[in-house]
Amino acid sequence: MRASLKWIREFIDLAGAGNLAHRLTMAGIEVEGIEKPGAGNERLVIAEVRNAEPVAGKSLLFCRVFDGAAEQEVICGDTTIRAGERVLYAPPGSFVNSRDIGRRKFGDIESAGMLCSLEDTGLVDKSDAVLRVEAEPGTPFEKLIDLQDEIWELNITPNRADCLSQWGVARELAAIFEREATLPPLELVATGKAEAPSVTLEDADACPRYTARILRGVKIGPSPLAVRMRLERCGVRAINNVVDATNIVLLELGQPLHAFDLRKLAGGRIVVRRAKAGEILRTLDDVERKLTGEDLIIADAERPVALAGVMGGGDSEVSEETVDILLESAWFNPVVVRKGAKRHGMHTEASHRFERGVDPAMVRRASDRCAELILAWAGGEADQAIAEAGPGVPTHGPVTLRLARLERILGIAVSPERAAELLRGLGCAVGEGGAGELSVTPPTWRQDLHIEEDFIEEVVRLYGYDKLPAGAGATPLSHVPASPITPADRVRDLLRDAGFGEVIAYSFTSPQNLASLGLSDHRATPIELDKPLTVEQSVMRTTLAVSLLEAASLNHRRGNTRLRLFDVSRVFLAGDPHAEPVHAGAIAVGEWDASLWGARDRKADFFDLKGIAEELIASFGARARWERSTEPFLHPGMSADVYLGDEKVGWVGVLHPRVLRHFDLPDAVALELNVDKLPVRARKAIEAPSRFPAVMRDVAFLVDRKVPAAGLEAALRSAAPAWLIDVALFDVYESEALGDRRNLAFHLHFQSVTGTLRDEEVDGAVQAMVDACTRKTGAELRA
Numbered sequence: 134m135r136a137s138l139k140w141i142r143e144f145i146d147l148a149g150a151g152n153l154a155h156r157l158t159m160a161g162i163e164v165e166g167i168e169k170p171g172a173g174n175e176r177l178v179i180a181e182v183r184n185a186e187p188v189a190g191k192s193l194l195f196c197r198v199f200d201g202a203a204e205q206e207v208i209c210g211d212t213t214i215r216a217g218e219r220v221l222y223a224p225p226g227s228f229v230n231s232r233d234i235g236r237r238k239f240g241d242i243e244s245a246g247m248l249c250s251l252e253d254t255g256l257v258d259k260s261d262a263v264l265r266v267e268a269e270p271g272t273p274f275e276k277l278i279d280l281q282d283e284i285w286e287l288n289i290t291p292n293r294a295d296c297l298s299q300w301g302v303a304r305e306l307a308a309i310f311e312r313e314a315t316l317p318p319l320e321l322v323a324t325g326k327a328e329a330p331s332v333t334l335e336d337a338d339a340c341p342r343y344t345a346r347i348l349r350g351v352k353i354g355p356s357p358l359a360v361r362m363r364l365e366r367c368g369v370r371a372i373n374n375v376v377d378a379t380n381i382v383l384l385e386l387g388q389p390l391h392a393f394d395l396r397k398l399a400g401g402r403i404v405v406r407r408a409k410a411g412e413i414l415r416t417l418d419d420v421e422r423k424l425t426g427e428d429l430i431i432a433d434a435e436r437p438v439a440l441a442g443v444m445g446g447g448d449s450e451v452s453e454e455t456v457d458i459l460l461e462s463a464w465f466n467p468v469v470v471r472k473g474a475k476r477h478g479m480h481t482e483a484s485h486r487f488e489r490g491v492d493p494a495m496v497r498r499a500s501d502r503c504a505e506l507i508l509a510w511a512g513g514e515a516d517q518a519i520a521e522a523g524p525g526v527p528t529h530g531p532v533t534l535r536l537a538r539l540e541r542i543l544g545i546a547v548s549p550e551r552a553a554e555l556l557r558g559l560g561c562a563v564g565e566g567g568a569g570e571l572s573v574t575p576p577t578w579r580q581d582l583h584i585e586e587d588f589i590e591e592v593v594r595l596y597g598y599d600k601l602p603a604g605a606g607a608t609p610l611s612h613v614p615a616s617p618i619t620p621a622d623r624v625r626d627l628l629r630d631a632g633f634g635e636v637i638a639y640s641f642t643s644p645q646n647l648a649s650l651g652l653s654d655h656r657a658t659p660i661e662l663d664k665p666l667t668v669e670q671s672v673m674r675t676t677l678a679v680s681l682l683e684a685a686s687l688n689h690r691r692g693n694t695r696l697r698l699f700d701v702s703r704v705f706l707a708g709d710p711h712a713e714p715v716h717a718g719a720i721a722v723g724e725w726d727a728s729l730w731g732a733r734d735r736k737a738d739f740f741d742l743k744g745i746a747e748e749l750i751a752s753f754g755a756r757a758r759w760e761r762s763t764e765p766f767l768h769p770g771m772s773a774d775v776y777l778g779d780e781k782v783g784w785v786g787v788l789h790p791r792v793l794r795h796f797d798l799p800d801a802v803a804l805e806l807n808v809d810k811l812p813v814r815a816r817k818a819i820e821a822p823s824r825f826p827a828v829m830r831d832v833a834f835l836v837d838r839k840v841p842a843a844g845l846e847a848a849l850r851s852a853a854p855a856w857l858i859d860v861a862l863f864d865v866y867e868s869e870a871l872g873d874r875r876n877l878a879f880h881l882h883f884q885s886v887t888g889t890l891r892d893e894e895v896d897g898a899v900q901a902m903v904d905a906c907t908r909k910t911g912a913e914l915r916a
Contacts, residue, residue, distance in 0.1 A: 135367045136302045138283040140385070144303035145314040153306065154285060160309050160594050162296055163288040170366055171280030173228045174254050179272040180205070180222035185214050188239070195242060198222055201271015208237075208244035211263040221249045221264040221274060230255045257365045266358055278362040292581040294489035298387030301578070308558040308595060319498070321505040321515065325349055329518035330459060331402035339429045340405045340441065342493055342523040343463040344500050347395060350513035351375060353453050357510060369482070375451050375458060378506040380482075387578075388462060388491055388499035389483035391431075391439060392507075395457040397449040400434030403459070405441065405522075412437055415447045422477055429469050431461065442470035442487035443479050458507075462500035464493045464526055492578035493526035529580075531564075534571040534588050542586075543593050545601060555595045556588065620753070620808050621701050624717045627752060631745050632726075633699040633719050638680035640705065641670035646679050649795040651765035660707050673705035677718030677805050678766065682788070685720050686796040695723035701808065714810075716783075719745065720803040739771050742785045742804045746775060753811045759843040766792045773843075775806065782810040823886045827858070828895050832903060833878040834912035835871070842877050844910050849879065852905035854898045856890065858882040876915060 138153070147153065154164040180198040188195050194209045200222055207222070214220065224246045227234045230253050237244050247253070252260040256278075268277060275281065287296070295301045300316065307314035330345045353373050355361070360381060361371035369380050379390040395401060408414075408424035414437040415421045424430065424437065431439035438449040442465035451458060471488035474480060497519075504515045534556075540546050553563040553571060560576030575582035582588060593601070625635065646669075647659060656675035665671035674680055677700055685696050699719040706712040721737035743759075750757045755777055762772035764784050772786025783806035793801060834845060842862050849860050864878035881902070883895055903914055 136285045139279040140299045166286040168284040176227035177274035179268040181270040295578040323515040323517045325516035329520040332520040334522040335406040339469045346519040347516045351511040374510040382503045393459045398433040404432045490580040494577040531572045531574045628699040633697040643669040681720040715808045718805040827884040830881040833915040836912040848906040848909040856885040
């Protein structure tokens with residue numbers, strides 16, 4: 134929220150109070166930024182246009198203006214200016230919107246300064262025309278608006294709806310500096326009809342208090358300049374004098390109001406009710422909204438005219454033809470407003486306040502204040518009677534504050550007198566309870582104070598967190614042993630070490646993206662959400678592949694062409710009961726490592742990810758077994774399923790071109806492992822390395838291309854001695870001369886921990902392994 138310090142000072146004398154923004158922040162109302170929008174405009178004055186003539190051949194005017202002291206010649210780009218108008222003038226030597234204003238030549242004509250729009254001053258974002266005002270020539274611009282102002286950008290937490298207004302911030306500063314904040318007296322004089330408008334309240338729980346009054350004979354037009362600037366500085370666009378009055382009161386007192394064109398209300402009456410299913414309301418943003426039976430609406434005798442607490446209707450809005458208005462000021466149930474705004478995807482200044490809880494005691498005063506401003510700016514008269522409907526908003530009863538508990542929680546002693554003084558500064562009614570107790574009743578505007586701890590927090594907040602001594606309230610903690618590293622944590626560490634960055638993806642996905650994978654097993658039928666936020670997040674993911682592809686696609690569209698992403702989180706499988714295993718997934722797009730010499734233009738491939746999967750599984754003390762993949766979203770021939778024993782635990786592979794087209798990716802290779810299936814092993818004991826030399830042997834086989842290398846490796850291992858350390862494929866050779874066969878070569882690594890291996894032992898072991906391989910796979914030994 135944007136707060137104006139000049140406006141706040143109208144309610145509280147802050148003379149001598151220093152570090153206002155800091156003190157407010159330390160009390161829990163964070164001042165995120167401070168602007169001084171009027172800085173640099175101090176030398177601007179009002180000038181009268183004495184003459185305005187077109188410049189030949191250019192879309193410019195040559196103007197003579199009187200600045201209260203002398204006539205000046207100025208060239209202006211606003212060709213709508215006419216003699217006699219009073220305009221905003223920046224003389225030479227002034228500073229406007231980061232520009233030094235001097236004398237400038239336009240051909241043979243010298244321009245002394247410039248005529249300014251509000252955009253030129255930096256006070257508004259957009260304004261094309263030179264500012265016209267009703268003021269005497271020579272009047273300083275700063276006398277018309279509050280140039281010497283500070284605008285605070287406040288971060289108001291959801292529980293502090295009482296600070297969503299200038300008056301609320303002034304009230305908070307009064308509590309902090311222990312001063313008095315007061316509202317100026319009202320000067321509304323009602324001289325119109327004595328009959329109150331007709332108001333029917335059908336749902337008193339959703340709207341416990343509703344007021345309506347009629348103002349007649351108003352003339353719609355622009356608000357005074359100072360009012361328009363006050364609204365703009367607080368982030369609200371000026372519209373007309375009646376609507377601006379409602380917005381001024383909203384910003385000033387925190388109470389939203391709405392003005393209806395009385396002539397457009399059928400029957401001239403108001404009905405507060407629930408909508409009928411299927412009713413249509415065209416709101417002020419010119420959107421037709423289909424209502425449900427849960428929506429609370431303001432209706433006339435025939436149709437809805439506003440969505441209660443959110444936005445008015447376009448069919449009853451105030452326009453230039455409006456003469457009589459009905460002014461609404463009400464208190465709506467926060468839950469009803471919040472649900473209605475969410476249901477229709479709307480968030481307005483009114484709903485922002487109503488759904489957090491406005492002050493019910495401010496309803497009538499806000500109506501009086503707004504009527505006062507409308508009569509001042511738009512003329513007319515107010516009817517004497519005002520309709521007030523509803524039983525009223527329930528108030529909170531007193532809460533017992535135990536001073537012993539206050540001391541125990543804060544770790545310091547606060548005297549009863551001091552605690553009562555601080556709470557009264559907030560507007561609480563404080564009386565004596567039992568021995569060592571205070572009876573505290575919160576003010577109507579503090580609807581967040583309900584229990585004893587709430588008031589303890591208020592006491593320490595105003596007392597000052599920075600005044601609490603070091604160690605206050607400290608309680609010794611017993612030793613808590615460090616949590617063991619989980620399998621998921623170990624996987625995350627390994628993938629980070631491999632150069633992948635973690636993404637935190639939604640657990641939801643779109644049915645279309647999941648269907649693009651072509652799944653036909655249990656993963657093809659996801660769990661559907663009853664009330665999804667969007668269609669794109671309406672089902673639970675059954676594989677991390679879809680989340681990683683969505684993340685990669687989004688990043689690639691943003692220009693990140695080299696991607697290394699991973700996620701370790703749950704997938705959600707339908708069933709009774711539902712299964713939610715933890716999976717680990719990784720995806721690589723683009724060059725594998727463009728920083729290495731000789732590695733440019735080498736895309737990430739199947740073997741890069743397969744190597745990572747092998748290292749990951751090996752870290753759990755297991756050895757992977759590989760088989761040709763059956764996953765429909767992977768490229769056939771460039772993918773593999775991962776097995777531990779006879780159980781499939783994941784897959785690795787290049788994504789199928791069909792899937793890449795769906796996600797608009799040029800290439801991608803990915804892996805996914807079920808972390809819950811990885812073995813949980815005890816801490817591995819450190820083993821001393823062998824003191825004896827290793828022996829290496831290489832063997833090469835000619836085998837049918839359909840036989841996987843994993844099959845040969847498994848056959849070799851089946852006949853290996855205990856001192857076989859490793860079997861590693863190091864060469865694959867294919868050519869036209871070999872036809873349907875290919876050459877696979879393996880390193881065999883032997884090493885004993887009990888003694889030096891003899892050649893005849895190794896040769897015998899190699900022969901046994903080769904025999905087993907040729908027998909089981911049909912391979913032919915080549916070397």
